[in-house]
Amino acid sequence: xxxxxxxxxxxxxxxxxxxxxxxxxxxxxxxxxxxxxxxxxxxxxxxxxxxxxxxxxxxxxxxxxxxxxxxxxxxxxxxxxxxxxxxxxxxxxxxxxxxxxxxxxxxxxxxxxxxxxxxxxxxxxxxxxxxxxxxxxxxxxxxxxxxxxxxxxxxxxxxxxxxxxxxxxxxxxxxxxxxxxxxxxxxxxxxxxxxxxxxxxxxxxxxxxxxxxxxxxxxxxxxxxxxxxxxxxxxxxxxxxxxxxxxxxxxxxxxxxxxxxxxxxxxxxxxxxxxxxxxxxxxxxxxxxxxxxxxxxxxxxxxxxxxxxxxxxxxxxxxxxxxxxxxxxxxxxxxxxxxxxxxxxxxxxxxxxxxxxxxxxxxxxxxxxxxxxxxxxxxxxxxxxxxxxxxxxxxxxxxxxxxxxxxxxxxxxxxxx
Amino acid sequence: xxxxxxxxxxxxxxxxxxxxxxxxxxxxxxxxxxxxxxxxxxxxxxxxxxxxxxxxxxxxxxxxxxxxxxxxxxxxxxxxxxxxxxxx
Numbered sequence: 389x390x391x392x393x394x395x396x397x398x399x400x401x402x403x404x405x406x407x408x409x410x411x412x413x414x415x416x417x418x419x420x421x422x423x424x425x426x427x428x429x430x431x432x433x434x435x436x437x438x439x440x441x442x443x444x445x446x447x448x449x450x451x452x453x454x455x456x457x458x459x460x461x462x463x464x465x466x467x468x469x470x471x472x473x474x475x476x477x478x479x480x481x482x483x484x485x486x487x488x489x490x491x492x493x494x495x496x497x498x499x500x501x502x503x504x505x506x507x508x509x510x511x512x513x514x515x516x517x518x519x520x521x522x523x524x525x526x527x528x529x530x531x532x533x534x535x536x537x538x539x540x541x542x543x544x545x546x547x548x549x550x551x552x553x554x555x556x557x558x559x560x561x562x563x564x565x566x567x568x569x570x571x572x573x574x575x576x577x578x579x580x581x582x583x584x585x586x587x588x589x590x591x592x593x594x595x596x597x598x599x600x601x602x603x604x605x606x607x608x609x610x611x612x613x614x615x616x617x618x619x620x621x622x623x624x625x626x627x628x629x630x631x632x633x634x635x636x637x638x639x640x641x642x643x644x645x646x647x648x649x650x651x652x653x654x655x656x657x658x659x660x661x662x663x664x665x666x667x668x669x670x671x672x673x674x675x676x677x678x679x680x681x682x683x684x685x686x687x688x689x690x691x692x693x694x695x696x697x698x699x700x701x702x703x704x705x706x707x708x709x710x711x712x713x714x715x716x717x718x719x720x721x722x723x724x725x726x727x728x729x730x731x732x733x734x735x736x737x738x739x740x741x742x743x744x745x746x747x748x749x750x751x752x753x754x755x756x757x758x759x760x761x762x763x764x765x766x767x768x769x770x771x772x773x774x775x776x777x778x779x780x781x782x783x784x785x786x787x788x789x790x791x792x793x794x795x796x797x798x799x800x801x802x803x804x805x
Numbered sequence: 806x807x808x809x810x811x812x813x814x815x816x817x818x819x820x821x822x823x824x825x826x827x828x829x830x831x832x833x834x835x836x837x838x839x840x841x842x843x844x845x846x847x848x849x850x851x852x853x854x855x856x857x858x859x860x861x862x863x864x865x866x867x868x869x870x871x872x873x874x875x876x877x878x879x880x881x882x883x884x885x886x887x888x889x890x891x892x893x
Binding site for chain 2: 403475527
């Protein structure tokens with residue numbers, strides 16, 4: 389098996405940079421300290437992507453804009469444009485799909501391509517990789533890294549070796565030489581918490597992990613231990629997944645409130661506006677959820693979540709709101725609230741779900757479903773604020789809160805028309 | 806040529822089975838802030854482009870302006886149905 393992993397370099401930033409240059413901008417964002425994130429005007433939000441010069445100033449992904457600006461006052465910050473990003477992602481995918489019919493879109497900026505057996509048509513995989521890389525750079529105006537390996541894991545690890553605009557390979561006979569000297573934190577599926585645990589037992593490099601006793605790791609880290617041991621040895625038997633086989637796991641929205649809320653009733657109104665957005669997105673995806681989760685963050689920036697597994701499936705705003713309020717009541721400790729979030733999970737398709745004998749609110753739910761579909765249709769036709777609940781009339785809280793992406797791509801959380 | 810990317814008004818000829826052909830366009834000259842109307846004398850090349858995933862057609866054109874032949878590029882952004890003076 390020969391797998392190619394194609395990953396756009398600093399995706400959001402280089403896509404914005406390519407678009408800006410094409411529209412007459414004289415500076416290439418990739419060559420100056422710059423970042424994509426939040427709203428630079430009201431200094432709200434976090435850094436989503438940064439340029440290599442910005443990295444030298446210590447700007448990190450996930451950092452707040454204020455923090456980033458204090459580290460690098462000259463930092464140029466641009467807001468994200470998800471429609472542009474989806475356009476770039478689609479264009480990248482269309483080029484990649486010319487080389488094989490087996491393509492897995494792993495994320496918005498990453499794809500796996502299975503080119504097993506296509507050597508006679510396209511030649512050596514290394515040449516295919518270079519051709520894809522050059523074509524994307526010339527035709528789309530941004531750079532990608534291509535990793536080649538005998539499975540998805542090694543292809544992905546090869547793509548991370550050296551950036552930007554490079555092709556690298558890790559085949560089984562190269563694992564020892566190229567993969568093992570890397571720090572263990574570089575390995576796929578090894579995050580901060582696992583790195584800490586591994587460092588404690590003196591595992592510093594991927595090679596240390598690979599040479600460790602698998603049973604010992606399993607005893608410490610359970611099944612995850614066995615998984616990362618396999619990965620350290622270049623073993624990965626995961627198959628290619630088609631786009632529609634990957635089901636979204638959760639939909640959620642949160643908002644940071646401009647002032648601290650300490651009144652329960654006011655918090656309920658914010659929750660309702662978030663539930664409106666979550667419900668709308670849930671129905672747009674054609675899902676029903678069986679898990680409701682509430683997230684509260686206090687003014688001292690401590691956050692906690694509380695969730696409830698339902699024994700039925702629902703997609704109605706009212707029901708999500710009802711459970712969200714119950715959860716909020718159970719978990720809120722009375723402190724001043726800075727941020728609220730509502731998310732749902734445990735999905736099933738809208739039309740295929742197990743009904744319950746003990747579901748007492750089925751009749752009411754049916755009524756609510758009809759109402760929600762009518763409201764959605766009106767909003768779809770006349771705009772999101774064309775119809776809303778009386779609670780929001782003449783108030784400062786918007787009838788639908790959360791989410792900055794009002795673009796067209798629902799897979800990116802977009803809620804535009 | 807430098808990228809200017811300025812939106813312009815264009816009169817276009819549509820022929821059967823051919824790409825739209827720019828005939829005449831209007832643009833505001835920043836130097837003297839007056840609107841200039843330029844007739845496209847010749848379309849030298851056309852090329853499809855999709856930089857940053859945006860599908861466009863780029864026309865390399867030639868016009869006789871102020872006593873000399875000037876080469877420039879016009880761009881038609883397909884998804885947005887609009888024209889820009891791309892390079893000058």
